[in-house]
Amino acid sequence: MSCLSFDAQTILTQNFEGSTFPPTGWTRSSTNATRAWDLSTVNFSGTTPTAIDLRDKFTITGSNSATLDWVAAANTANLTSPSFSLVGASSPILKFNVVVGWSYMIDSDDGDLVAQVSTNGGTLWTTLWDEDTEPGFTDDGDLDEDTDLYNTVAVQRSLSAYIGQADVRIRFQYVGNNADAVAIDDVQVLAGTLSTNDIANGKTNSISIYPNPTKGEINIKTDKKIKSSTVFDLSGKVLLQTDSQTVNISSFTKGTYLLKVEFADGSTKTEKVIKD
Template identity: 35%
Template sequence: MKKILLSFALLTSLYGSSQILSEGFEGETFPPTGWTTETQVATRIWRPTTDYSATTQATFNITGAKSAIIAWIVDPNEANLISPTFSLDGYADATFSFNAKIGYEYMVAPNANGDLNVQISDNGLDWTTLWVEEDQGPYEDYETLAISLDLADYVGQSGLQIRFQYLATDADTLSIDDILITGTLGVNESFANKFSTYPNPVDNSVSISNNYNILLTDVSITDVNGRTVKSLKVNNLSQVEMNVSDLNSGVYFMNINTDSGKAVKKFIKN
């Protein structure tokens, strides 16, 4: 039982949490590199809070010197702030978080005049809403809302984007900041299942291959104590063979780095 528990702990710790996308809107240019904006009303587009008065900045800055803000207008407006593309291929899990300041009285109740729809897409055309301010429950006007969303349904996908869609008529100003997407690499079973290790158990040499044209960059082997016992640099091959004849009998983990993510495969040495 102790060896089984140790093996599980090793698998879950081989790759820690990594940062996939981060934006705090502190740069000199807006929108930041890779981000795009769209608007229905030319004078009401997503901007940095520093484009507005000191009073507005004091109300809508969230962290640092700048946040991203979309200003109220009496006319109907759809204004979008769209992230760069990112990939969750090779990840076991992923979390998306951000902070927001949103008026309650003219966005939720008693005047439901607008929405901040936080959406995701895998093609830039069709968008699925992950969160809208009504989901938050009662809150005070312009208090900082800390939002955290699970992206488990999108693990394994690439070409993803996040969109902050302001859809309103005579509603209220709002701001967002501290966009962060993180994930844990390496224990994604669906990605790991794309690889075959054979023979298993093994006597002399073990091979790793796939039929998805996933190119390997390096492979290492660790024992149940987490010690690296072999490593191999690979020149973008889809199949690799490693000599393990000198290893002691036991359970080992093959840690596979590729151009599409990371995977872990277990094998037994006779």
């Protein structure tokens, strides 16, 4: 039997285990030259490592994480992912692990860490997550800022609002002044893609869909009896359904859609159609 289905895919993944930072395609910037994002094994201070060295409390998984050390001065530092596409994606999500210092970053609020998204090359950014509203960070209750737990939190945020966008970027932005170190790791963008399995009795269906691109009317030419024709957007949402050999999408906005034709014998055929 044929059907419209969803296949999981990894769109973006980065664990910061390479020796080069930032990793290929990633970029960084900072207003304080001594405090840009770097690996957790980097000795930011230049002094002999101590018990509260970054590598001890801010390496989340593996041998390295993306880390930013505190400094007794103002700093705005960005770590930005490569561009990726969410065209044809279904239910995309952003996942990452994060550590911040409770006392200075949350309790005293001397700094802020946010995860943001852009769809226009980084001109405009929308905040997806911020550490101030993250309930997963906890305090050990001993009132000693030097013994904070620095617990790891697994974050997951939906990117469904950006389905269909071809130039998506994620940015981790730190803004602080004499705050505390932070770290992120295991960054992933996961999604599903619409796919088809158009096999019936061992043979593919013979079908012609035209014109494509179209300004509105789509004709379906086939030697089989049509049971239904369904138009989906790229997230899999049903927009229109008919049992006719003609489908009219003139009221739709310009873009790419999926037309699934189901035949009386139970087989199906799905093709992309473009509305001009």
